[in-house]
């Protein structure tokens with residue numbers, strides 16, 4: 494069986510990335526979402542092994558040393574990383590895999606796995622970005638400012654991505670379908686469809 498493809502989805506805080514990825518997986522359950530490891534504490538609604546593998550700093554550093562991370566980065570003073578084995582096994586089994594990761598990790602993957610496809614999700618503009626970050630109503634002004642600055646820095650890296658998708662307010666499903674169309678199109682690359690020729694010989 495042909496291997497599945499690897500898709501990176503990055504998007505700054507306020508891009509609505511989590512919601513869009515959930516909508517994509519709901520509509521297309523055949524796609525696999527990689528579960529990252531992190532050293533940050535779980536939020537109230539989060540479950541170990543479902544949203545993240547929540548592990549200690551010591552355990553994370555041991556995994557880095559043992560070469561178990563396909564990529565990793567620090568974000569807001571915590572480690573986040575993609576477990577290599579699970580991702581490669583799923584692809585080997587023919588599944589398309591999505592990594593929902595930040596920009597530094599995305600660049601590591603692009604370097605390591607040349608045919609991976611990087612998609613950046615953005616809010617429509619800075620006013621919407623700010624309104625979304627403030628709208629959560631759960632963070633301090635300092636954290637909001639930090640997220641806003643970080644979001645702008647991340648969006649500046651857009652030229653290093655293969656695709657960009659804008660997530661307009663209230664159009665989650667449409668945005669998820671745009672991402673799905675990219676996934677479908679990537680499968681039609683001639684690099685993966687050479688066997689068609691054999692049918693004509």
Ligand code: 5GP
Pocket residue numbers: 503504505506529530533564565566568573574575593594595596597598599
């Ligand atoms: P959060 O703490 O809000 O769940 O995630 C913070 C940031 O870390 C988000 O931008 C998210 O995409 C990113 N992230 C989550 N998992 C990984 C990972 O495995 N590797 C990297 N590099 N970033 C990750």
